[in-house]
Amino acid sequence: MSESLAWEIERLPTGIPGFDQVCSGGLPKNRSAIVAGTAGSGKTLMAMQFLHAGVKYFDEGGVFVTFEESPADLILNVKSFGWDIDELIRKKKIAVVDATPDPGENNIQAGAFDLAGLMARIENAARSVKAKRVILDAVGALFPQFSDSNLVRRELHRIAAGLRRLNLTIVMTMERLDEEGGIGRFGVEEYVADNVIILRNRLEQERRRRTIEILKFRGVVHQKGEYTFTIDRLDGITILPLSAIELKQGSTNKRVSSGIPELDGMCGGGMYRDSIILISGATGTGKTLTVTHYIKAAIEAGERAILFGSEESREQLTRNARSWGIDFEGAEKTGLLRIICRYPDVMGLEDHLLQMRRDIDDFKPARVAVDSLSAFELAGSRRSFREFVITLTSHLKHKEITGLITNTTPMLIGGESVTESHISTITDTIILLRYVELHGEMRRGLAILKMRGTQHQKDIREYLIDGEGMHIRDAFRGVHGIMTGTPTYMFTREREQLSDMFTAKPLSLDE
């Protein structure tokens, strides 16, 4: 197939969300692809979705050939996704070829034969719906029906070649016994398919993690490695391509207010419109308050905002906001705000991501807040969490939405958490909220760790929280090591000398 490298093979966009992105445009057209996976990995669903999406998005007819499950079962199984295959059969968009063995029937073999009968039936079905797509579900089930595996392999090869000549793109599903090792049981892939896709369903830290890998696309460029996917009632399979998302860096210089005037000042006049801001701090340092200010600023600017709550209920969030004089409920009524509270444990991270993406695409907010992001850490493996964070923040950036996400640090004083290390590269601004033990008192300090593309104050500033919210005061002077959690003090004289050296105006050290 070396000649195929010289020209680009035409693609057939599948319409399966995320899939075409991962395989650079779709399945190679008029070729056959094997989708292999263990029981319950989603092979049949993917094949059915390939067919259904073909009709739905491209008005391409399809044929399904089933070797194992009865057509009635297959149709029933995908009904829960809202796919009415019966209706599409009536409308002559989809045709069925039932190739399941009758129960109790055993074929007596008395002489030479081939599977031309099956081929003729598929061809007839394809003609009747002007098909562009064919799925052969569970080809492995064909083998036990006949004593000669070689013959079945050869015949499958002939069928695949015959269907290609009719300009049909073929998806065959095949069961694997385990996640690693050989692709299928009968060596079909060696003969039949130009393209092999593997679906996996692994248990990782007590969570199911579904992945898809394009093992080979003959003569075609595709993304390497495994991609997470999820199955849900609305879209069926959605693949969440991670590295396929292009990283678009902030290009705007429009600023938005954080809702705290002093903080805007420290950042040189507010946050960039399409930036991701991470607020990191221990419990009780005022992260949710910062979020509340930020949402309030959005409401006052007449911008739409979504607040994703993962630790507190909507009642708690609105009550807290009310105690700071901010009316979340009113803003929800006027359609500026949507509060969405989902506890991280209720579903997998892939599903959370899918839901959040849907909420964002549906509500089209200018700002999004996630309080807190770190609560999701325990809802999946380290790796899925990392993918979750990166994919979510990339989505926000892609849509040019300002994102404020909070991270709860495990230690009261100092410290860093996984969230910080995962997303520090993708965030544009990191704001640390820290407890500071000073002269036997717990006080709070705020620092801007980084802010991309602009000057910002490097001071660690003290802040107070009262009934009106957060107030940022002056910088701590004469103390080192606040961020590490072990502050040390300088002698007053030295301190004064130093501050004289660097600041012109005298500083008041006590508020």
Add this chain to the structure above:
Amino acid sequence: MIYRLRLFITGRTSHSLRALENLRQICESELKGRYEVEVIDVLENPDLADEEKILATPTLVRKLPEPVRKIVGDLSDREKVLMGLDIYKSEPAPSEE
């Protein structure tokens, strides 16, 4: 007892022709006077093939007597065909009915 048989073939391939000839011989020698054979070319009549769920061709379907039986292949293995059709060569005529 009437044997109602259907032979599914795909066009005039060598498999098809051999199956036709083998079936003719078996019927003439074993079922003379009590068989009906319908030959169905799947290429011309795919709907009937759907009905019988034909995958392999040639396939001989015994519709009657019941139960329905399927015999796959060009019927060159005479013993197996007779077994599949429940015709016992040693017995002069199946009189038990």
